Amino acid sequence: MPEFTVRTATDADFTTVFTTFMSAFLHEIKDKDEEWYRHEWDPGRMHVAFDGDECVGTAAVLTRRMTLPGVGSRPFAAVTTVTVKVDQRRRGALTQLMRAQLHELHDKGLEPVAALWASEGGIYGRFGYGVASQYTRASIPKGLRFRPGTDVGEHRVRLVPREQALPLVKGIYDRIAPQRTGWLSRDEQAWTLYLWDDEADREGSSALTFAVHPDGYVIYRTKRKEGDRGPQGELGVYEFAADTPVAAAALWRFLLDFDLISEIDAPLPVDDSLIHVVADARQIVRKQRDALWVRLVDVDRALAERRYSAPLDTVLEVTDELCPWNQGRWRLVVDSSGAATVERTDAEPDLAMDVVVLGAVYLGGPRLTELAASGRVREVTPGTLIPASRAFLADDQPFCPEVF
Structure with missing residues (x-):
């Protein structure tokens, strides 16, 4: 195995890192992609691997906080932008990058826990990461009935323009996140990145739309489709947050009664309450997938x-x-x-x-x-x-x- 040069990135590495990352994840670079990537660019927390003068791999850490069991929000190393150039794989670059990243966290007494989302499930176990959380990808038919007596409350779910919705959504999120294990902190930069909504990335769907309840919200996209029996539009939930059972029921009723939509696609917690609210839970088709992989640094x-x-x-x-x-x-x-x-x-x-x-x-x-x-x-x-x-x-x- 060759020995690559692994070092901390500098501002001068931005273009090289950006193109390496986009290529490794099979993305074509569009007009605003560089602007998007600038929002998470922190060269001091990025390792780059070089073979001579050629950048062959990258691995970065975002400075974030996560809600841990019983203690609320705590710092963790959010590992991201882990790439190896397609013609440089199986040569040891990733191992050197992972070692450098973990050793730096330990040597400097930084975050004691690292976590990531894995692009491929067979990669990160060999670097000490374990699958710590799952989520459910749910397909939900329009019009699904609730169990008798389900309380949807008196407050109406309102569609709110993005700029008016953001302060409401952020306030609700900040109230909920410290109570929910696995939820992350979001500063202004994190919100900007998370709600990035370039038209070129929508794949025919609408812009992000915001529906707000006093104790919750749902962010979603819609996509028009026509079938032999009429409209068969799709609604994709981007984020669903509710602070009370009543708010959750009201928001789901809003989605389930949506005109021109035949099916809702939503990422749900494994223990989400929706299956206990609807009258026929079998109609919710669920596929479980791995989510956070966690590694104890110390x-x-x-x-x-x-x-x-x-x-x-x-x-x-x-x-x-x-x-x-x-x-x-x-x-x-x-x-x-x-x-x-x-x-x-x-x-x-x-x-x-x-x-x-x-x-x-x-x-x-x-x-x-x-x-x-x-x-x-x-x-x-x-x-x-x-x-x-x-x-x-x-x-x-x-x-x-x-x-x-």
Whole structure:
């Protein structure tokens, strides 16, 4: 394997990085793409790999915050723009980039947790990332009835022009996000990037449209279609947020009664309440997909960052080839409030696992017992697996509403 030169980017690398990224993700560069990419450009948090004078790969971190179980919003490394040029793959550039990124986070004492969305599912497990959350892609037919007695409240859902809707939407989001595991912080730059709406990227759909309730909102696009029996338009939900069950029901009723639409496509949390609200949940066709992949940069700092659902005193034996400072035995002690302390120990282990497993269970979604059933967790001390599995669970399934 060749040794590539991996270094931190500079402003002078912008064009090279931009074209490498767009090409690797099979995008043709359009008029406003460079303007869009400028919004997340932070060369100080970008690593680039060179083979001589040729840029062959990139890996960046966005400075963001994520809601963790029981503690609200905490800093994490939002890993993005991970690319390797198509003619440079399988030569080790990605491994060097991932190592450089993780080692820098550790050496500088930066975010203890990293997370990403994976373009391909077979890549990131070998770098210590585990699938920590799933989401459901739901196809919902128009007109689906609610269960009798469902309360949609008295407030009307209103269509609001984008500029008037933004302060309302941002206020509601800031109220909800700290309560929902996996939701991210959004400053003005993050909002600009998230709601970027260039006409060339709409693929025949409408501009983003905003419908607002006092306790929630839905952002969506529509697409006209005609069928043999009349209009068969499509409505694609971009983001759905509700602070109360009544608001959620009102917003769904607004969508389900939409004129000229035959089907709604929506990304939903795995434990979304809609299937318990409608009279015939079978009509909602759901496909589950992986969402956030999580990696513990520093096991001790990361495990102490979140809260747990039950007291615990256990010793974890962790393997981590890419980040050797995590290797070894860690005593995790959780008190009655759910707060944890984590210290190195020479005591005999209760559970043994790879760091990938800790990433997978970190947000409280997958159970340790699930991973043990697949042979990925070894119970060394009998009777210690189930209490640890229960302690790691969160009150709700983690869900991240945005790809970064």
